Amino acid sequence: MITSGLFNNYIQDLYACASGIFYHVRRFAHIFTYTANRMARRFDRNIKRRKRSIRAMKYKARKNRKFYSNVLYAREHVFNLTKNKLTDSEYLLLAKELKFIPTPSTKVAKNDLLKDFEELARKMRCKFNFKTNNDEIHPFYTKSGYEPPKMIGALETYIDKTKLELSSIQIKKCSDNLSQLERRALNQLRYRHDIVIKKADKNNICVVMNKHDYIKEGDRQLNTKYYEIIDDFDLSVLQRNIENKINELKANGYLDKVTYRFLMDITYPRIGRLYLLPRLHKLDQTMFDLIKEQGHYNQEIICPARPIISQCGSATERISQYVDYFLIPIVKTQSTYIRDSSDFIMKVEKLRPQAECIMVSYDVTSPYTNMQFNELLTAVSEAYSKFNKGEFKIPSPPTEDLLWLLQTILENNVFEFISKKYKQIIGCAMGSKCSPEMCDIRMYEVTSEILNKFPFQHNIVYHGRYRDDGFIIYHGEMDEIHQVFQIANSHHPLLKFTYEISDKEMNFLDITLFKGERFELEGILDVKTFIKPTNTFQYLERNSAHSPSVFKGIIKGEIIRHLRNTSDSNIFHNAIEKFKFSLLKRGYNENEINSSMNNVLENYKRDHLNQKKKVNSNSDISLVMVTKYNPAISNIKKKLLKYWHTLSREPELKDIFKDKPIIAYKKHRSLGDLLTSSKL
DSSP states (O other): OOOHHHHHHHHHHHHHHHHHHHHHHHHHHHHHHHHHHHHHHHHHHHHHHHHHHHHHHHHHHHHHHHHHHHHHHHHTTEEEOSSSOOOHHHHHHHTTOTTOOOOOOOSSHHHHHHHHHHHHHHHHHHHHHHTOSSOOOOTTOOOOOOOOOOOSSHHHHHHHHHHHHHHTOOOOOOOOSSOHHHHHHHHHHHTOSSEEEEEOTTSOOEEEEEHHHHHHHHHHHHSSTTEEEESOOOHHHHHHHHHHHHHHHHHTTOSOHHHHHHHHOOSSOOOEEEEEEEOGGGSOHHHHHHHHHHSSOSSOOOOOEEEEEEOTTOTTHHHHHHHHHHHHHHHHTSTTBOOSHHHHHHHHTTOOOOTTOEEEEEEESOSTTSSOHHHHHHHHHHHHHHSOGGGOSSOOOOHHHHHHHHHHHHHTOEEEETTEEEEEOSSOOBTBTTHHHHHHHHHHHHHHHHHHHOTTGGGEEEEEEETTEEEEEEOSOHHHHHHHHHHHHHHSSSOOEEEEEESSEEEETTEEEEOOHHHHHHSOOEEEEOOOTTOOOOOOOTTSSSOHHHHHHHHHHHHHHHHHHOOOHHHHHHHHHHHHHHHHHTTOOHHHHHHHHHHHHHHOOGGGTTSOOOOOTTSOOOOEEEEEOOTTOOOHHHHHHTTTHHHHTSHHHHHHOOSOOEEEEEOOOOHHHHHOOSOO
């Protein structure tokens, strides 16, 4: 028999054994659960990590596809004439176009803003002191630098409070519009001395040339009969002669004080500089396509270029501007004068030519450099002596003095190229202010003499000319119109004419004239915008550090141009769709495009586009604060106008400062400023 004590001990041992087993089972279950959960979490993390990795790979793939698509697009807008390939980042940088402005630094942005406001404050003090409310701006006005004394009153209160407001502007953080690779490419290109970067002539394509090829093309053009190399040139003698003539004109009463100060404001003159703009449209088409496809050319290539002589800071720069003022009104009186495309359209749409009329477009080859000094001076002398001098708003010089200034400009067109000095001995410089008007006056004489020799001159319905491009509408046979250019090409020893003839459509300036539906119904030639085959539609990129109003102006201006140049609504809408597509490629927002487009279409009618607004010369001159645009600074106008009401409390100030000040933005350094130079 089992006693009760043994039974109790047995029960206790059994309970202890069961408790131990339960404890170990529970512990094992806990460990198993913990391990299982840990493995599950690790499995989940691996899944998430794998998903993140897949997403990252897809994002990287999309980014790479976008990057390479951008590179392919960039290659179409950069023309590499060197044997070396450009990197992808260099293509992306140069494809932004040379007007593109990188995001400026903010280190001295606020200091520059306060300096610009100080200039506005100086203008306001001058306006108050001299009560200049309705004064007309002089054509040769220059800043006097006069600092009026500070005053006590509402004006100084406004200036002080506004200065505090501007100094409290917060500088925002804004992202750089160039990537790190593009910034590195910019720094590398700036300090490369084996290449030359220029904008192509007649389009916005950026061209990269070998420096020695650029120099060869310059030497080829300079080693002609139009230029001669000189050993030395004494600028001080030229400047002294010009100053003596200016003093003589002043003593004889032919110069007012403002004009005299403008002409004498030359302290350290320099000689001009020659630079070249590559003419890609002159290249062989197969070579052009090959370079565009490969991105470079394996053989040496010298691209034809247009020579431009920069006269900035030269001894003749100011007198060239002075002479140009008196020549512009003479050019406007010519019967063939065309101001611009809208003026041309307005004149053509008044005509009712016959159904069989012939359209002729002609071009004069290099008129600037193909006219002798004597013929230019003689043409200007005859035109100036016949012109009514009473139309000028400032005293006009006598004919002999004007001719002396012109002769000085022509005979002292001295410039440097690769440390050598040259002088132009035939023609006038492309780059001098008065050259276009001088050549226009002579070209009017030449074309008049040619047409006087033409036996069928009475059949010419219309003849218009813009610089070296002309347009003729003719009633007659095509064989007859060929005689005009036979006479033209034998009339002058240097000037040569090229021309096109058509009885259906003709391109002139940025317009295509054709015989369409309107011509059949009303007898008015139809018009549409002419787009050159070399046009790359390289509009300013939207993320450039320009003021937002610049981009709105681009959209508005181009829409108005198409609206003005297009008589058919279907053609207009097709052109606008292509323009919109080009803007989207350059990073513009579709809502922004549609908003500007709707605004133009609602407020403008094609019939009113040719009527330019007349500006009242006696209207009040607005106060303008000129400052550099920086995307990190905003609300400048709001700060300027916050305390403007304090001026209206003073009756005297209220009459002087009727209009609120406006802000005009000047630009920071663009890619063109950083990468191109007229001096090698």
